[in-house]
Amino acid sequence: MDLTLKIWRQASAEGKGKFVNYQVQNISADASFLEMLDILNERLVVEGEDPVAFDHDCREGICGACSIYINGRPHGPDRGITTCQMHMRNFKDGETIVIEPWRAKPFPVIKDLMVDRSAFDAIIQAGGYVSVSTGGVPDANAIPIPKRKADEAMDAAACIGCGACVAACKNASAMLFVSAKVSQFALLPQGRLEARERVQKMVAKMDELGFGNCTNTYACEAECPKEISVSHIARMNREFLGAKLLSEK
Amino acid sequence: MSLKYSSVTKKIVMSLAGLFLTSFLVVHLLINLLILFDPTRELFNEAAHFMATNPLIQTFQYVLFFGFILHIIFGLVLQIQNWMARPVRYEKKGSSEQSYFSKFMIHTGAIVFIFLIIHFANFFVKAKFGHVEALTYPSGATYEDLGMLVVNLFQDGAYVIFYVVAILLLGFHLDHGFQSAFQSLGLNHSRYTPFIKLFGTLFSVAITLGFISIPLVIYFS
Ligand code: FES
Numbered sequence: 122m123d124l125t126l127k128i129w130r131q132a133s134a135e136g137k138g139k140f141v142n143y144q145v146q147n148i149s150a151d152a153s154f155l156e157m158l159d160i161l162n163e164r165l166v167v168e169g170e171d172p173v174a175f176d177h178d179c180r181e182g183i184c185g186a187c188s189i190y191i192n193g194r195p196h197g198p199d200r201g202i203t204t205c206q207m208h209m210r211n212f213k214d215g216e217t218i219v220i221e222p223w224r225a226k227p228f229p230v231i232k233d234l235m236v237d238r239s240a241f242d243a244i245i246q247a248g249g250y251v252s253v254s255t256g257g258v259p260d261a262n263a264i265p266i267p268k269r270k271a272d273e274a275m276d277a278a279a280c281i282g283c284g285a286c287v288a289a290c291k292n293a294s295a296m297l298f299v300s301a302k303v304s305q306f307a308l309l310p311q312g313r314l315e316a317r318e319r320v321q322k323m324v325a326k327m328d329e330l331g332f333g334n335c336t337n338t339y340a341c342e343a344e345c346p347k348e349i350s351v352s353h354i355a356r357m358n359r360e361f362l363g364a365k366l367l368s369e370k
Numbered sequence: 371m372s373l374k375y376s377s378v379t380k381k382i383v384m385s386l387a388g389l390f391l392t393s394f395l396v397v398h399l400l401i402n403l404l405i406l407f408d409p410t411r412e413l414f415n416e417a418a419h420f421m422a423t424n425p426l427i428q429t430f431q432y433v434l435f436f437g438f439i440l441h442i443i444f445g446l447v448l449q450i451q452n453w454m455a456r457p458v459r460y461e462k463k464g465s466s467e468q469s470y471f472s473k474f475m476i477h478t479g480a481i482v483f484i485f486l487i488i489h490f491a492n493f494f495v496k497a498k499f500g501h502v503e504a505l506t507y508p509s510g511a512t513y514e515d516l517g518m519l520v521v522n523l524f525q526d527g528a529y530v531i532f533y534v535v536a537i538l539l540l541g542f543h544l545d546h547g548f549q550s551a552f553q554s555l556g557l558n559h560s561r562y563t564p565f566i567k568l569f570g571t572l573f574s575v576a577i578t579l580g581f582i583s584i585p586l587v588i589y590f591s
Contacts, residue, residue, distance in 0.1 A: 127461070140461060193462040219462040226455050289466050291473065292452035294377075324376050333455030334377040334448045336475065337550040339468035352558045359556030361378045 122148050122214035126161065128173055129221045131230050134237075138230065140219075150210040154197060155180060155187060157209055174233040182206040182346065185281030188288070189234050190221040195285035195344045203283065203346040223284050225293035227330040240330045241282050241298060247326035248319035249302040251311050270308050277304035279347040286341035286349075292333030297341035299327050300357035301349050307360050317364040324361055377451075378554075380444050385551035387441040392544065394434055399580045402520075406587055411517030412507050418516045422497065442483065449476045471546040478543040485536035492523060524588040533585050541578030545571055 123146045131138030145164075148157050155177055162172035178186035187204040191197035196204045198211045212218060222230050227240035278301070286297035303320050306312025312319075335354060342351045375383070401421065404414040421427050467473055493516075496502065502514040524530055548570030552558065557566075 129461075190460065190462075190464075193460065193464045194466060195464075221460055221462070224456050224458050224460055226457055289464055291456075291464070291467070293455035294452070296377075324378050328377050331455055332377075333452040334381060335554075336448070336452070336472055337469060337546075337553045338472035340464065340466035343466040343468055344464075351553070352560070352563075355553050355556045355558030357556075358378055358382070358554055361376075362382060362556055365379070 122150060122209065122212070124148060124157075124212065124215070125217040127217055127219045128233070129230075130173070130233055131222075132171075132232065134229055134231055148209055150208070152209045153180070153205060154189070154191070154207045154209065155205050174231075174235050176235050177205060180205040183281060185283030185346075188223050188236065188238070188283055188285070190223060190288055192219055195223070195288040196283075196346050200343070201346060201348045203281075206346075223288040225284075225287050225332065227293075227295075227332055228284060228287065236284075238282070238284050240332070241284065241295070243330060244295070244299055244323055244326045245302065248315070248322035249306075251306060252315065264310050266309060274305050274308040277301040277308070277349065277353050280305075280345075280349055281347060283346060285344050285346060287332065289340040289344035290333065290335075291338060291340065292336055294335045294341075295327050295330075295332040296335040296354050296357070297345060297349055297351065299323050300353040303357045303360060304353040307356065316360060317368050320357060320360040320364050321368075324357075377448075380448055381554040383440060384444050384448065385554040387437045387444070388547050389551050390437045391434075391441060392548065394437075395544075395577055399577060402584055403580060405517050405520060406584060410507065411505075411515065411521075412509070412511070412513070414517045414520075415505065415513035415515060416511065418497070419513045438486075442479075445476070445479055469546050469550065471542045472550065475543060475546060478539040482536060482540045482543060485532070485540075488532075493519065520584075521588055524585040527589065530585045530589045534582050537578055537581045540581075541574045544574040544577060548573060 123144070126143045126145060127140050128143060129138060130141045143161055145157065145161050148160065152160070155175070158173060158175060165172045176186045176188055178184040180187070182203045182205060185203065187196075189196070189204045191204070191207075196202060197207045199207050220234065222228075222234045223236045223238075225236075228236040228238055231237050280298060280301035282298060284295075284298070287293050287295050290296075303323060306319060307316050337351070337354075339351050342349065401414070401417045404417055405411060408414065471478070496519060497514070497516055502516060502519060504512050505515040505518075506512045524533075549563075549567045552563070552566050
């Protein structure tokens with residue numbers, strides 16, 4: 122198929138940036154979206170032009186690096202899938218595809234379609250962990266955990282931190298990401314010990330970094346490649362309220 | 371002042387204030403509907419008299435006023451922060467929202483606020499500080515005829531249209547707000563959330579139809 126790509130080009134973080142149109146021909150419907158961009162980039166290199174910079178790593182839907190906003194949707198059309206797993210059969214021959222980077226104040230553009238997502242790391246550093254003292258390896262089954270809880274924690278832990286929730290949200294809110302991380306620990310006994318401080322620290326960090334406030338539009342859930350449920354946001358709100366009301370200090 | 375509160379706290383305040391204001395809407399609607407069921411307006415005037423003189427309700431008025439202020443200020447702060455969180459907009463706007471009216475809360479809210487001011491000037495200020503003709507009923511009771519004020523205002527077609535539009539927008543605001551409040555408070559449960567959503571929508575439709583029916587019936591009769 123032949124396509125017109127309208128791509129955001131920005132030379133550097135400080136650069137101004139603008140949309141540039143590219144034509145690509147003979148793209149197979151079976152090519153992945155990133156492969157299509159590879160084909161374009163190979164041509165650009167041959168022509169002596171600067172290739173389009175975009176993030177990617179595993180190309181199998183597990184790392185969350187491939188963050189591209191395609192035709193008004195993070196990771197493009199198709200539900201529950203990352204950009205690298207999305208195929209060109211989702212588009213029609215002759216279509217114009219608008220390709221943009223994630224847009225959020227805490228996610229500044231580094232170059233073209235690449236954004237700096239260290240804000241997510243900062244949130245994790247604020248409390249998204251379980252402190253463990255060193256010692257012998259504990260027995261895996263020493264702490265009984267109900268299957269339902271384990272499953273729910275696993276669903277939350279499926280978050281790959283790609284930032285699609287922020288990109289999709291009209292408020293650039295990071296609540297789905299933060300709540301998935303809070304939930305994943307809050308549901309398990311190992312995480313309960315630090316649950317109260319964790320939720321407060323992570324929310325405070327998220328606010329400090331300039332992410333927007335959640336207005337329950339649920340766009341995040343619709344666009345999450347791991348289909349993480351907004352019920353985790355409610356759990357985080359619950360955890361937060363409980364922590365505020367019950368914390369000792 | 372509300373800047374120092376966390377995003378989650380602000381949302382909790384928003385939802386509590388919003389739910390509180392919603393309960394006020396129910397009381398208001400029930401009283402308004404009395405005007406349709408009694409052509410002499412005695413029931414309505416009596417209820418209005420009660421609301422204006424009962425000390426408990428008079429005190430409650432301040433709580434209500436405070437609820438409005440909180441809901442408006444926090445709503446504005448949240449919205450401004452949300453705009454600031456995305457300084458560069460998308461070329462191709464997304465529309466993945468699953469709660470449709472969530473997109474327009476600031477817009478519907480702003481128009482309802484303007485409506486509120488006009489409404490306040492038309493009824494509240496007149497009832498409280500203006501002069502309203504008193505009416506003595508065969509039962510011997512004498513009440514200020516506030517019902518006449520309502521009937522007169524709803525003779526004006528332009529006002530009726532404005533009223534109907536404002537209430538419709540209020541309905542849209544409620545439809546998102548109702549279920550959103552529960553989510554913000556952390557009340558989400560696979561068994562009850564679908565019910566809350568359905569109830570919120572039916573409730574919003576009922577409130578909207580209830581309020582709208584009054585000017586329409588008065589205008590066309
Ligand atoms: S490149 Fe790893 S998820 Fe797409």
